[in-house]
Amino acid sequence: MNFHIMTLFPEMVTDGLSSSIIGRAKEKGLISLNAVNIRDYSNDTKHHKVDDYTYGGGAGMLMQAQPIYDCYIDIKNKIEKENGKAPRVIYVTPQGKVFNQEIVTELAKEENLVFLCGHYEGVDERVLEEIVTDYISIGDYVLTGGELPAMVMIDAISRFVPGVLNNDESAMTDSFNNNLLEYPQYSRPEEWMGKKVPPILLSGDHKKVDEWRLEQSILRTKERRPDLYEKWLSENPPVEKKKKRRKKSSEAQVIDETVKDSENNGDNI
Numbered sequence: 001m002n003f004h005i006m007t008l009f010p011e012m013v014t015d016g017l018s019s020s021i022i023g024r025a026k027e028k029g030l031i032s033l034n035a036v037n038i039r040d041y042s043n044d045t046k047h048h049k050v051d052d053y054t055y056g057g058g059a060g061m062l063m064q065a066q067p068i069y070d071c072y073i074d075i076k077n078k079i080e081k082e083n084g085k086a087p088r089v090i091y092v093t094p095q096g097k098v099f100n101q102e103i104v105t106e107l108a109k110e111e112n113l114v115f116l117c118g119h120y121e122g123v124d125e126r127v128l129e130e131i132v133t134d135y136i137s138i139g140d141y142v143l144t145g146g147e148l149p150a151m152v153m154i155d156a157i158s159r160f161v162p163g164v165l166n167n168d169e170s171a172m173t174d175s176f177n178n179n180l181l182e183y184p185q186y187s188r189p190e191e192w193m194g195k196k197v198p199p200i201l202l203s204g205d206h207k208k209v210d211e212w213r214l215e216q217s218i219l220r221t222k223e224r225r226p227d228l229y230e231k232w233l234s235e236n237p238p239v240e241k242k243k244k245r246r247k248k249s250s251e252a253q254v255i256d257e258t259v260k261d262s263e264n265n266g267d268n269i
Ligand SMILES: C[S@@+](CC[C@H](N)C(=O)[O-])C[C@H]1O[C@@H](n2cnc3c(N)ncnc32)[C@H](O)[C@@H]1O
Pocket: 091, 092, 093, 094, 095, 116, 117, 118, 119, 120, 121, 122, 123, 136, 137, 138, 139, 140, 141, 142, 143, 144, 145, 146, 147, 149
């Protein structure tokens, strides 16, 4: 996977993505980072100016169309030469679709992705119309620049590139797959500050452990992210069973049924 980042601060992106798992993935050649300085494409050879006042007035400066367009064309030509296909171009912007795991897995299928990082008041609309394929936000707040959002997206997407995580399966069991948050996890020691690891996790019974984890995931999602829980519930409706059973609270019943349904459906839990 090759990431191309159009930015006024390339060192911010390369420094920020040089350590830990992403740094190692880069060293192993599993991903590549091509942070390109938009300023290098300014027609203003003396001051390398890339921004100007906005028409109609208002506070702040706007990034101009020409340097961004020329920067993009250079990147696109190189990609097309190798790959024959124009890349998707993501403008990271608070005005975009909010980034989530579904978008991550979709973007992870691409071979090349181009990110445009805005700064100041943003970017001249005309170049956005010309080159951008996707408008994506990392949340409903405004940052000073697009570098951090681009880094967030690159990190999340890289986790789905085969080989980047030691255990590829962990990307599939993390929160948000199947619209559930991940279950609580514990490591050694078995007891800490008087708190014991749930005995089921020490039982060695993998089926029971899976059932417990699913149950915990459901409870946690319901409590912390009711919006996700509703989504999950609509995809996993409890099935009415005719069997006589002990009377349970309605919540426990929903969980009980769903654990069974998921087992029957062979869900990846
Ligand atoms: C100060 S912001 C400009 C905000 C713009 N004037 C607006 O109101 O939509 C500068 C740049 O930071 C980036 N940015 C800021 N907040 C962001 C967010 N929540 N998600 C993605 N990018 C963001 C964008 O690239 C944006 O062009």
